[in-house]
Amino acid sequence: MSEQQKTIDALWPVAHAAASHIAEWHTWDKGGANHQQFGDPANGGWDGSRYIAGAFAEPGVVEYRLRGGADVRITGIEVAGVRPEDVEVGPIEPTGPQRVVRAQVIPNRNTTPRDVPWELQYRDLQAETAAATVAKEVGASIAAGMRQQVGYGSEAYGITGETELTLNIEASVKAAWEDTFTSHREHEVESKRDIVIPAMSETVLERVETVGPARQVIRARGALKFGIRLHAPGHFVHSWDSMADFSAALQGIETKSGSQWLGFYQRWPVPSAKLEPFRGTIYSEIERVREFEEASNVRVDIRSIPLDDAARLREALYVVAQGAADETLRSLAAAEAGA
Numbered sequence: 527m528s529e530q531q532k533t534i535d536a537l538w539p540v541a542h543a544a545a546s547h548i549a550e551w552h553t554w555d556k557g558g559a560n561h562q563q564f565g566d567p568a569n570g571g572w573d574g575s576r577y578i579a580g581a582f583a584e585p586g587v588v589e590y591r592l593r594g595g596a597d598v599r600i601t602g603i604e605v606a607g608v609r610p611e612d613v614e615v616g617p618i619e620p621t622g623p624q625r626v627v628r629a630q631v632i633p634n635r636n637t638t639p640r641d642v643p644w645e646l647q648y649r650d651l652q653a654e655t656a657a658a659t660v661a662k663e664v665g666a667s668i669a670a671g672m673r674q675q676v677g678y679g680s681e682a683y684g685i686t687g688e689t690e691l692t693l694n695i696e697a698s699v700k701a702a703w704e705d706t707f708t709s710h711r712e713h714e715v716e717s718k719r720d721i722v723i724p725a726m727s728e729t730v731l732e733r734v735e736t737v738g739p740a741r742q743v744i745r746a747r748g749a750l751k752f753g754i755r756l757h758a759p760g761h762f763v764h765s766w767d768s769m770a771d772f773s774a775a776l777q778g779i780e781t782k783s784g785s786q787w788l789g790f791y792q793r794w795p796v797p798s799a800k801l802e803p804f805r806g807t808i809y810s811e812i813e814r815v816r817e818f819e820e821a822s823n824v825r826v827d828i829r830s831i832p833l834d835d836a837a838r839l840r841e842a843l844y845v846v847a848q849g850a851a852d853e854t855l856r857s858l859a860a861a862e863a864g865a
Contacts, residue, residue: 602751621739626736633729635729
């Protein structure tokens with residue numbers, strides 16, 4: 527599916543709802559408005575389930591030709607912007623063989639009869655330095671993709687709207703990336719762990735760093751803003767600059783878009799519940815993949831090894847106390863382990 531077809535499909539429910547509204551509301555008993563060109567199921571006409579053709583008539587304008595002869599245009603399509611919460615930064619996932627480039631084994635032995643605390647701190651990566659680079663790299667690509675989805679090709683590059691959208695997306699990607707990586711950093715980038723070394727045991731920390739090919743998927747969505755035009759060939763053509771104007775007009779309220787059918791809707795205002803299809807948010811959604819030849823992956827494992835038979839027995843009893851299904855057995859094992 528092409529980038530532009532995604533927008534055509536996403537906006538069709540709005541055009542469909544508008545055509546169905548005309549067919550239902552502008553009936554002959556209300557004075558009529560050639561509603562049969564938009565479909566009149568009551569008289570065996572088009573039921574609104576599909577269109578003959580739907581395509582970009584020009585940048586930012588999608589036209590749907592209807593089976594009854596009318597057409598609906600979604601006009602002035604633009605991406606309103608992208609918010610940090612509308613950006614999903616996926617994990618960096620290995621896609622091929624990984625090789626070990628560094629391994630550290632840090633043992634700590636406790637030969638006393640008491641448990642001993644061990645505070646461990648380490649740093650592996652610096653997330654902050656990469657955030658701006660990622661945002662610039664991905665932001666421009668997402669902006670270009672979204673402009674393509676709403677019908678603007680390379681001719682839009684460098685114009686004010688393109689620049690503003692790019693900066694908006696870049697800032698949002700940066701914020702989303704930093705937010706995602708902050709939660710990740712607490713465990714892997716800059717970590718502080720409080721470990722307890724059991725009595726008569728050795729605790730071993732193994733830090734293994736591997737590198738290899740990897741990929742990261744970043745998804746973003748931007749809310750679309752647009753207007754609408756309704757056209758019954760040979761009879762009328764009416765336009766509204768925004769869906770807010772259109773919704774207000776259907777309730778008999780004059781807007782900056784003009785007073786088309788003002789008297790009609792003042793006499794027969796559309797109930798608010800029927801306006802929901804025109805008040806929802808339609809999104810342009812896009813996905814970009816970052817490919818890495820050598821991404822670094824760090825794994826930290828901590829294990830405890832009993833030093834004598836008594837400690838091994840206590841360790842086994844502890845495992846039983848934690849996982850046994852029988853409550854009595856768990857209680858006995860816990861008591862023995864504690865002793």
